Amino acid sequence: MANWFRGRNGRQDDGAASRAPVVDEASVRTALRDVRDPELGRDLISLNMIRDVRIDGASVAVTVALTTAGCPMKHRISGDITDRLKMLEGVEDVAVDFGEMTAQDRQNLMVSLHGEATELAPAFTEESKTRVIAVVSGKGGVGKSTVAVNLAAALERAGKSVEILDADVYGSSIPVMLGALEKPNVVEGVIFPIESPTGLKFISMGNFVSEGQAIIWRAPIVNKALTQLMRDVYWDEPDFIVVDMPPGTGDVALTVAQMIPKAEALVVTTPQADAARVAAKAGKMAVQAHLKVIGVVENMAYAECPDCGKELRIFGGNGGESVATELASKILGRIPIQPDASGEPGNALYEEGSAPARAFDEVAASIAAVKVRKKLRVL
Template identity: 40%
Template sequence: MTIEPRLLEALSRVQDPELRRPITELGMVDSATLSNGTAKVRVLLTIAGCPMRSTIEADVDAALRAVAEVQHVELTLGVMSPEQRAELRESLVSRSIPFSDPASLTRVISIASGKGGVGKSSLTANLACAMATDGLRVGLIDADVHGFSIPGLLGIPHASPTRVDEMILPPVAHGVKVISIGMFVPDNKPVIWRGPMLHRALEQFLTDVHFGDLDVLLLDLPPGTGDIAISVSQLLPGSELVVITTPQAAAAQVAERAGSIAVSTGQKVIGVIENMSWLQLPDGSTMEVFGSGGGMELAHRLELVLGTEVPLLGQVALDPMLRAGGDKGIPLVISHPEAPAALQITAIARALTHRPRGLAGRPLGVSPR
């Protein structure tokens, strides 16, 4: 393998669009020479039908032309051998769940609700995009296997993950790495699975899907306290819960059960979000369509049950544009970041991610001399 150091430095700034790592670190640069102003480079794709082929070509070409000595670029694309793919997979994937490692610094937040129809998935998609917009590395697992909706809300309803042998590379939407059972089910067919298969699907998402280093991993849980909620507590014992409700008293009562599961699982409920709190009318006044006070009441009840502080993280207005954004696959925080509901969601996302995190019990990688 011949690689010109000046070209190697330029190529180190090119990231694989799916793995989000420099192609130089992934062993994708097979050769790179510079002669008489012409850069001749051979890059190895992970698989023959790589869906990001054109993106890699454009990024490599742009990076090389930024080198002062380069006047022309001759780029050849090849494909990794099975041995090279095995070596790549071995370097990236562990059969254990990386996010359950006590040393992991990824914050894992499960978004739960007592019942459907409270806007949990829409809020989850918007929270993920708000965090990514703030520069965080965000992953999102659509754990609502029977009622998956995240791909459509993020504008990738027909996305297919790339497979590198047994490793799955999640599609990226609005800067968020996303995986959902909906990406493996053709023609919107129903998923008719029972407990053990649901547990195995979630486990496979956490072991076989390569998310890389994340700041935050969000899980959109199904409503209630069923199999998936229990599986999350077993597979990700360090995960935290955020409970979604509407202002309606009946909804808050049902949502209390979703938060109270933490008594049995040992998880921490880090807050409550009240959705659809009010509707802004054309004359500037507000209408409380679903009543008021449900979020604060839920937070107070969970504090009594759990014996810990459970804050009301925020109240999100009932905004028709939030629904329209979900239908179009462009979350409100992306399409109209100045909208009141978008500002409220962004503030909640920052409150979740800017909380101080203790390092007690975590190895720091230093040793005494």
């Protein structure tokens, strides 16, 4: 509480009062429009999460209604509110109290954000602004998941909002690569993407099972699980959703391609002829599923000689050019190998400014520059 200066007669000094900045509830609520819920991606005011504002001189206290009392982002929300309100002139102390929404409040909120139960989340519909980039490969071991996460990071560096869908159900590696193995938060049947320590948001079947546990499911069950990830997850219509697809041309990959017809396929290969041959098959499957092949990435394309700086094509071959030619597409990037292997737990992102990161920045710039033509709805 502010300490008011009082004269000898005990009355408040009018000069001090006139100099004290005026803080009112309207200014507090206006400021809180700059504070977003980390999971929902919307400001606290529009989400109706600010339920009470109390002002006592230079002290401000607010009550926040969380979707669930155990919200994992509670401390972050509190810090963001405190930091923002202390920017207001005249505010010295901020107290944040938490409550919990009623079941009806939660249901109303989820319906307003996510809509009623539908086949797909709004982000995957033709009308959405979100572009879906399906990262595909003909076989495992070519670094498809590494390409997916580093492409997502490069798009974020370019100022785009990005989320990752790990659709590689049998070989879910995204949680380990990004160092986030916790279970996702679920509110009224809506699953919220996990925010990794790097800041990238993603969802993966790997976060629903214990680490190291094998997923032994037949295709119909896998297809149902993938449908749930595309229907029940709160995808906040970011600029891009990067989908780490299962390798090959099997039933799972075909299901994902058919469910997201607006997706654009990015084909990953290595220089070897064998990898290129099966990568071209994966690209052709995407075309047959009516997806647009946006380009080819040649991963592990070369190593840079530490002495002379020349490219050492240690795997030989010309896989990237071969795949691009067969698919009537183009190479968007050739990713070099670094001595310190990418893909270690929680350390899968190349350091910004490194040769691989710069190559991914070029790929991201090429993808972001593509103008997507919306399909016209026939009435």
